[in-house]
Amino acid sequence: MTPSDSMPAPLDAEYFRTRLLDWFDHHGRSQLPWQQERTPYRVWVSEIMLQQTQVATVIDYFQRFMARFPDVESLAAAELDEVLHLWTGLGYYARARNLHRAARCVVEAYGGHFPVENVEALSALPGIGRSTAGAIIAQATGQRAPILDGNVKRVLSRLHGVGGWPGRPAVERRLWQLAEHYTPHWRCADFTQAMMDMGATLCTRRRPACLLCPFVDDCVAHRAGEETRYPESKPKKTTPLRHTLMLMLIDEEGRVLLEQRPASGLWGGLWGLPQFDDETQLRDWLDSHAPGSRFGERRQPFVHAFTHFRLEITPLTAHLSRGSAGVAEGQHWYDPLQPASLGLAAPVKALLDAQTTLL
Structure with missing residues (x-):
């Protein structure tokens, strides 16, 4: 049985968006450094830093990075050593190497302008996948672009009771279908941030704050008392x-x-x-x-x-x-x-x- 065979129908899209954005207007995060003076460059750097890393950790790194590399041209012109030095302690250093490579691609191939016209062009740059490209486009330009980062996977998995590890193709396809269904053509930057904020502040991996959630009465996982079952973890292997x-x-x-x-x-x-x-x-x-x-x-x-x-x-x-x-x-x-x-x-x-x- 595939995930789509066993899952209940999605909620009405307009209902979902209205409730989510109403929650975001009262409780969402709007004062993060990369939410000020939004440009594709600033949003891109923040999205790469936020991969596998908590917001509280990223803030200081982002501010130091912007002080030294305020635009893509300065980053592209820098030596990799300096980029890695500013990344020291943030971990997952392939992100920094890809950031540097992508900056040079943007300068050399696009004259310093990010290709934010479509997800495909942006996700072709080093270190940018489909979800990251969607987040950059939505946050920086306001265009419609669904996302599916770890926080969003958790929200959608619990809300609809989507079983299975999200790394499985069938599970991931189902989650992308849901993300596409709910993403509006208006307030796209706020909607994208709201989805990420829901996962980061309410629908957390452990001890989710279900009673504060605008979808407490709609959530399949909460009704079953199985919030922490979703999303399922990657099958474990012995770590050598x-x-x-x-x-x-x-x-x-x-x-x-x-x-x-x-x-x-x-x-x-x-x-x-x-x-x-x-x-x-x-x-x-x-x-x-x-x-x-x-x-x-x-x-x-x-x-x-x-x-x-x-x-x-x-x-x-x-x-x-x-x-x-x-x-x-x-x-x-x-x-x-x-x-x-x-x-x-x-x-x-x-x-x-x-x-x-x-x-």
């Missing part, structure tokens, strides 16, 4: 645990050697500590790159979680006996007391911050 050694090679001035990671892959383009599979490999690297260095302490391992695996990191220190070793291309002596503007992987930043307290 990987291991790595991170070397903190420290010179007499307290500087730490960093290496830039390859543009693709784990922490792509960010600066990090030299990594090794085992201690023998690490010692061989030291003999080759920093002969005469003194091997230091082996610090407490810790685990950093990614989407598909967990990484156990064991930091080890070594000290140069005198001076600093020469640096090759893609290496940098980093002074924790006078840090350079480099994009750092979160666990590397934590280790460098901890090193500062020891100096």
Whole structure:
């Protein structure tokens, strides 16, 4: 049985829109930084930052980003290192790399003007999918463009009792049908924001505030007392645990050697500590790159979680006996007391911050 076979009919579209927008007018968010001076560029940056990240976390990052890159031209002209530096701590760094690539595409292919005439053209840019493109168009231009981000999936799944994981094609198709049904041709920016606000502030993943919801009497999940059943989670797989050694090679001035990671892959383009599979490999690297260095302490391992695996990191220190070793291309002596503007992987930043307290 497909989701559309078992689901009740959608609510009357006009009824849904009226109730939702009335709720939004009284309780919705309208003072967020990216809601002021709305342009396709500002809305785009905010939408990318908000992927997988809470609004409260994004606000400060967005404001710093706008202060440094007020328009798409300045972002396109920047070095990736600076973009990644401003993204440090926000996570999911592929977003920052795609943001930079897309900015250059907009400048080179569209003369600095975002192709907001249709979803297809906008979603062809790096890092922009169908829902993000719809949100940018609706928020920045007021044109009609349905969205289906995580918050909206949760609202629609619960309201209509749509079972199954939204990543399944049949479930996703059903949710897009509902999003299309309800999206109006008027007040499109407010409607889009209202849908996101509903999921973020009322129809939350845990402990939804059902009694404050304008659809409390219409919601299939609430009537059944099964709010947290929807949407169903992705089928779980065992999360593998990987291991790595991170070397903190420290010179007499307290500087730490960093290496830039390859543009693709784990922490792509960010600066990090030299990594090794085992201690023998690490010692061989030291003999080759920093002969005469003194091997230091082996610090407490810790685990950093990614989407598909967990990484156990064991930091080890070594000290140069005198001076600093020469640096090759893609290496940098980093002074924790006078840090350079480099994009750092979160666990590397934590280790460098901890090193500062020891100096």
